[in-house]
Amino acid sequence: MRSEQVDGARAIAEQAMTAMARYDVPATPENYTIWYAYVAGSDPELVKALNVVISNHGTFTPERNAEIYERFFSRSRLDQTVQSTGEGLESAMTRVLRLLGDFDADQTAYGHKLAQMSGALEGGSTAETVQAVLRQLRQETRAILVKNQELEHRLARSKREIEQLRQNLESVRRDALTDPLTGIANRKQFDQRLREACAAALEDGGAVALVMVDIDHFKAFNDRFGHRVGDEVLKLVARHLRNQVKGRDTPARYGGEEFALILPSTTLAGAGVLAEQIRKSLAEHSLTSRKTDLRYGKVTLSLGIAVYQLGERLDDLLQRADRALYLAKDKGRNRVCTEADLPADAQAEVPAFTTAKLDRLET
The missing domain is CATH 1.10.287 (Helix Hairpins)
Structure with missing residues (x-):
């Protein structure tokens, strides 16, 4: 039995090193920890995060590697x-x-x-x-x-x-609980705040709107101007989101170039107005280097909105907001779509509300 465990661990290690070489990831102890866990499949959220980068043909920059390690292994x-x-x-x-x-x-x-x-x-x-x-x-x-x-x-x-x-x-x-690059809430705090907001909605019957935000053509922007400029764009978007919200609203970096807004006591219509304001105000500005006056162009956003339905799984809420986000991208980007814009068969069924305990909310 022990021999089989050693052989299994060795096989995972070899696959991890192979994957790191394939995606040009330096063989540091931190990166090895990430990819060993990825190959082993020990953390589904980590697997999902890396698969998103891979499927989008993203690059594993030192900043992104550090972000992934901070997110999943800084505990x-x-x-x-x-x-x-x-x-x-x-x-x-x-x-x-x-x-x-x-x-x-x-x-x-x-x-x-x-x-x-x-x-x-x-x-x-x-x-x-x-x-x-x-x-x-x-x-x-x-x-x-x-x-x-x-x-x-x-x-x-x-x-x-x-x-x-x-x-x-x-x-x-x-x-x-803070994203080190942008200074806003990280994924851990996002999960915590979303759970708290939906738990409060169960208590008082209020609304919670979730806005998923993605920077349009970020990879092309990153490849053209470099990762340092890409980081400045991420910080610009985070600062823009933080300045547009107020009160109990939570702007968060969801991962990579994707952000999210948790809007307690906000209806679908209200979230739509705010999202359109965010999209429009950012699209009206052109990004320029202060040192060289080089024009990088405009930064635009695609946004998807869904509202929490009492008693549903939080995963269902996230999926509807994601579907609305990808619908916005499919329609040409630089736009806002809500769950109301989704085809009927793409809208998740909402279970009838029961008097379930708050601590049984599923993520």
Whole structure:
């Protein structure tokens, strides 16, 4: 059995290296991790993502490879940070509890000494006795004040340390949910926000519109002007989407040159107006290099819209928005299509709504 496992792993490794060579992917450890998982089929979403690039005749640039690795394999970094932050918080809290325990013990001892001194003054104390008790009282009080000040300093340091750990954790959490190139939500955050928006719709019966956005002829643009310019186009589109939405709306980079908008409390008609505004305002501008004044031309978008139907699988919502997006491309690109434009047989059937638990929403 062990021999068969070794042979199987070796075969997958060889196929992964062959595939990397076929698509000109450098044999780095990160890239090998991606393609080994692809050949093994261990992550369906990863397989789907790579197949989309391959079917579109895309190239696996260093930026795209890094994006894929970040998307599918960066969880370990977050886990390590969470673990180290948890250990740091536990250590800091242990110190705080120990300091508070010492403070309590010091206060108790101080109280006992005050009681002893009070007892010494009872029953006709002499002037010398009173003087001695007062000296001891000053010494004990001075000592407890010093200890209290030291405690305040140590607690302040522990507070700063805990706050720094909290900020580190928040920074890593934010990075894990943000696309590193464009600065908007990544696929992980998109999935999370879509689930939350649809769960809220189940609660209040509201609408959630999903807009899928694709940059027209991006590969040709990339091949002609280079990947650096292509990256600038991706950032331009992301910035444009972010500036056009507001409130609880979520712009996200879905993958490659595809983006998405989650629009809570938005009808199909309302989403159509916003999508057309986004398409038109971007198409009216021509992209030009600031350094060389070279005109790159216009960047246009194709957009597809669908609205969440209560009780349906989220995959069905995504599929309808995708179908509307590809319909927009088939009709000539640089346009908006909605699920209402799809042929009747292409519109997914919507199951009757039931009182299913929110946590049973399927993605």
